[in-house]
Amino acid sequence: MKGKMRIHSIRQRLLFFGGMLCMLLLLFFSFFWKNSQYLFRQQSRLLEVQRTFASLVNGLEESDSRLYSYALDRDDDIKIRCTALLQEMREAGQALAGLLDAPIFTDLEYLIADYADCAGKVLEETNGGTGGYLALYQATKERMELIHKMMNQHQKAVNQDRVEWQARLEATQKNVERTLLGGTAVLIVFCMAFLVRFSKGVTRRLTLLTGCAEKICEGEWVVDMPPEAEAGHDEVWVLSRAFYRMLDEILDQIEELKLKEAMERQLKEAEVRETQMTAKLERAKLLTLQSRVNPHFLFNALNVIGGQAAAESAPKTMDMIFETADYLRYSLSRLGKTVTLQEEMQNVENYLSIQKRRFADRLQYEIREEAECGQIWIPSMILQPLCENALIHGIMPVAQGGRILIDAVWDKKRVRITVADNGTGFTPERLAQVQKDMADENYDDTNGIGLSNILRRLNVFFEEPVDYTIESEPGKETKVSLWIPARTRDAMEEKDANGAGSTCG
Amino acid sequence: MGRGKRAAAAVAAGVLYGLAQMSGQAHETEEKPLRAAIFYHEQTWLQDFNIVHEIAEAIEKNLDGHPEVAFSRYGMESVSVEHVVKLAIRMKTDVLLFLGTRSETSLEYYQALSDEGIRLILVDGDVEESGRYAYIGTDNYGVGEKAADFLAETLEPHAEVAVLAPVLQTGLRSVGARLDGFFAGAEENGVNIVAQMNTSYDSLTAISTVETLLDEHPALKALFCADAVSGQAAADVLEARGRSGDTVVITFDRNEKIENALRLGTLDLTYTQDTETIGEACAQALVELAADRTQMGEDRLFPCIELTAQDLEGR
Numbered sequence: 001m002k003g004k005m006r007i008h009s010i011r012q013r014l015l016f017f018g019g020m021l022c023m024l025l026l027l028f029f030s031f032f033w034k035n036s037q038y039l040f041r042q043q044s045r046l047l048e049v050q051r052t053f054a055s056l057v058n059g060l061e062e063s064d065s066r067l068y069s070y071a072l073d074r075d076d077d078i079k080i081r082c083t084a085l086l087q088e089m090r091e092a093g094q095a096l097a098g099l100l101d102a103p104i105f106t107d108l109e110y111l112i113a114d115y116a117d118c119a120g121k122v123l124e125e126t127n128g129g130t131g132g133y134l135a136l137y138q139a140t141k142e143r144m145e146l147i148h149k150m151m152n153q154h155q156k157a158v159n160q161d162r163v164e165w166q167a168r169l170e171a172t173q174k175n176v177e178r179t180l181l182g183g184t185a186v187l188i189v190f191c192m193a194f195l196v197r198f199s200k201g202v203t204r205r206l207t208l209l210t211g212c213a214e215k216i217c218e219g220e221w222v223v224d225m226p227p228e229a230e231a232g233h234d235e236v237w238v239l240s241r242a243f244y245r246m247l248d249e250i251l252d253q254i255e256e257l258k259l260k261e262a263m264e265r266q267l268k269e270a271e272v273r274e275t276q277m278t279a280k281l282e283r284a285k286l287l288t289l290q291s292r293v294n295p296h297f298l299f300n301a302l303n304v305i306g307g308q309a310a311a312e313s314a315p316k317t318m319d320m321i322f323e324t325a326d327y328l329r330y331s332l333s334r335l336g337k338t339v340t341l342q343e344e345m346q347n348v349e350n351y352l353s354i355q356k357r358r359f360a361d362r363l364q365y366e367i368r369e370e371a372e373c374g375q376i377w378i379p380s381m382i383l384q385p386l387c388e389n390a391l392i393h394g395i396m397p398v399a400q401g402g403r404i405l406i407d408a409v410w411d412k413k414r415v416r417i418t419v420a421d422n423g424t425g426f427t428p429e430r431l432a433q434v435q436k437d438m439a440d441e442n443y444d445d446t447n448g449i450g451l452s453n454i455l456r457r458l459n460v461f462f463e464e465p466v467d468y469t470i471e472s473e474p475g476k477e478t479k480v481s482l483w484i485p486a487r488t489r490d491a492m493e494e495k496d497a498n499g500a501g502s503t504c505g
Numbered sequence: 506m507g508r509g510k511r512a513a514a515a516v517a518a519g520v521l522y523g524l525a526q527m528s529g530q531a532h533e534t535e536e537k538p539l540r541a542a543i544f545y546h547e548q549t550w551l552q553d554f555n556i557v558h559e560i561a562e563a564i565e566k567n568l569d570g571h572p573e574v575a576f577s578r579y580g581m582e583s584v585s586v587e588h589v590v591k592l593a594i595r596m597k598t599d600v601l602l603f604l605g606t607r608s609e610t611s612l613e614y615y616q617a618l619s620d621e622g623i624r625l626i627l628v629d630g631d632v633e634e635s636g637r638y639a640y641i642g643t644d645n646y647g648v649g650e651k652a653a654d655f656l657a658e659t660l661e662p663h664a665e666v667a668v669l670a671p672v673l674q675t676g677l678r679s680v681g682a683r684l685d686g687f688f689a690g691a692e693e694n695g696v697n698i699v700a701q702m703n704t705s706y707d708s709l710t711a712i713s714t715v716e717t718l719l720d721e722h723p724a725l726k727a728l729f730c731a732d733a734v735s736g737q738a739a740a741d742v743l744e745a746r747g748r749s750g751d752t753v754v755i756t757f758d759r760n761e762k763i764e765n766a767l768r769l770g771t772l773d774l775t776y777t778q779d780t781e782t783i784g785e786a787c788a789q790a791l792v793e794l795a796a797d798r799t800q801m802g803e804d805r806l807f808p809c810i811e812l813t814a815q816d817l818e819g820r
Binding site: 110 | 516517519520538540541542575576577579580592595596597598
């Protein structure tokens with residue numbers, strides 16, 4: 001099983017770089033500190049050698065002079081100073097041997113110590129007054145001359161040492177300068193290499209990711225993952241991978257949605273075709289029935305009856321007959337056709353007028369229609385079933401009757417048609433049930449209020465869902481509202497020319 | 506290990522190494538080095554060469570890189586045994602290197618050295634009575650024997666041979682040993698030595714001595730000269746008398762005049778000391794003594810280099 005991919009964190013890389021940089025700086029600092037200390041020490045050493053050597057030469061002269069003075073004056077102060085000087089010479093001899101590696105300076109140290117010892121004996125012997133100091137003084141002089149000779153010889157060595165060390169110091173200084181330049185170059189190269197690598201590894205991939213995001217913002221969804229995005233194995237790599245994976249998934253989902261939409265459209269078209277077929281079938285049935293009833297005969301008969309009623313001075317009967325004839329004519333001739341809202345309203349008024357004669361004072365009705373609404377086209381027999389529902393289910397159960405209001409008003413680009421009654425109204429449970437049934441596409445409204453059939457016809461006719469509301473309050477009011485798209489005759493004819501047909505459910 | 510880790514490890518190791526190199530003081534052993542000093546005449550005398558000086562330089566060269574030995578060399582105006590011994594004692598040196606000289610008082614000073622615990626290494630002349638630590642130098646006795654062998658091979662039987670040497674005046678043990686070896690070799694080979702005359706390190710005296718010798722011994726067939734001044738004088742006198750080809754001249758040491766004489770045929774053979782080898786041996790002895798300061802000394806004798814006109818061809 002493949003292990004989890006190891007992530008090289010950018011932070012870790014920066015820390016690593018910082019650590020390396022610090023270590024290199026520490027190395028350079030140590031180098032320069034060490035060399036500067038070395039140069040300083042050696043410069044001091046050269047000065048110290050010169051100073052010590054000169055003090056030894058002077059000390060020899062000075063000590064000899066003091067020995068002589070002390071032999072003459074026997075002054076204790078001179079003795080003290082001479083003793084101190086001899087001690088200083090001993091220390092200078094030791095210091096010189098320590099400063100210079102050449103063994104001859106160790107020899108010189110011992111010779112000076114020997115001289116100082118001998119001179120010290122001279123001081124003691126002189127003070128004791130034994131008179132043997134002259135021989136000792138002579139021996140001291142002999143030693144001093146020997147040391148003088150050797151120091152003359154050593155002067156060459158001292159000078160040579162100075163020249164050699166001066167050359168070494170200059171070489172060291174040059175070496176330090178070269179190392180400084182080289183080290184700086186190394187540091188610059190190191191930093192540049194890191195920055196280039198870091199820029200290439202991180203910034204470039206971030207730029208690619210940003211560019212990809214910009215393309216997506218501009219609507220270009222199809223973006224290939226560049227090969228550079230696969231490099232790195234750091235946080236940017238994680239982000240890039242997640243981003244491109246997310247992008248792939250979104251693209252897949254978009255494709256799925258498109259497919260689903262196409263399938264739904266095909267399904268809807270199939271449903272429309274099926275509905276149209278059903279409508280044609282019902283129309284054929286109706287035509288068959290119509291042919292059996294022979295409506296021309298019926299209308300002529302009603303006209304004859306109406307004429308007879310007029311001859312017999314029965315105007316109410318005449319009106320009823322003519323209204324009934326108009327209603328039947330509209331119902332039969334406009335069945336399954338498209339009519340204007342004005343014609344539909346007229347038919348509803350005929351229907352309510354007939355029912356008014358039946359229910360007398362128990363039925364009150366009012367039709368209100370804005371003038372510009374009358375020319376919109378709708379399927380026939382849409383409003384009559386709603387009025388019939390209001391009459392049968394709303395008004396009739398109430399003993400004193402009720403009032404029906406039909407209202408058509410312009411509402412933006414649609415016409416809102418409202419059929420309201422102040423009859424029994426729905427109980428909340430019944431209203432909920434009706435609304436639930438309406439939401440169910442498969443609901444069979446054969447024995448119901450017929451609203452679902454009306455809506456289905458409207459949806460098929462307008463090829464889009466028609467908005468509606470059902471509002472009711474028990475014992476007070478029931479109001480059904482439809483928002484009909486405002487289609488004129490021209491628009492419908494254009495649609496017919498495109499093959500949609502003018503017939504409807 | 507990843508590439509990054511390897512790089513980090515390499516950089517870290519480099520830095521640590523650099524820091525260690527910079528901060529690390531060489532903690533050398535603090536044991537005091539063996540202090541040794543050699544004294545020689547600053548001047549080259551009349552012979553244009555200075556054997557001890559050359560040996561001193563060779564020692565110094567061979568001790569380069571041996572901090573366990575602190576070697577100092579002094580070219581002095583005066584190198585009497587007394588003076589050198591006193592200096593060595595005052596310097597508190599551990600080893601004194603000096604050319605072997607025997608005089609009436611020298612043994613006393615050699616003893617003073619021994620009393621102070623200073624070891625004496627003699628070069629270019631051995632004095633066995635000095636209580637020396639070692640003699641490292643030419644096998645002067647051996648070279649004298651070889652000279653006698655050469656004459657025995659070169660000369661006809663009973664040919665007259667004379668000896669010239671400054672040895673009896675200076676007390677230099679190197680010359681004495683040469684003579685001892687020569688006499689021993691001559692006796693063994695039946696070389697007929699008819700005269701032995703002393704010279705000094707003075708060319709005029711040497712020339713005068715050679716002329717006297719040739720006057721007294723006109724049939725002389727060979728001259729054994731124990732020093733370069735005598736040898737040069739013999740060559741000059743024989744050339745002046747037109748006897749260069751008749752008389753064999755053997756001498757010691759080497760300088761430009763001797764080389765010219767060899768080329769001209771006025772000198773037949775010279776023995777030169779191998780100062781490089783002697784200096785190297787001295788340095789080695791000092792290093793060994795520094796390593797073990799209780800060890801006993803060991804004499805190291807080296808043969809001379811024979812130089813003839815043939816050896817100088819092409820130079």
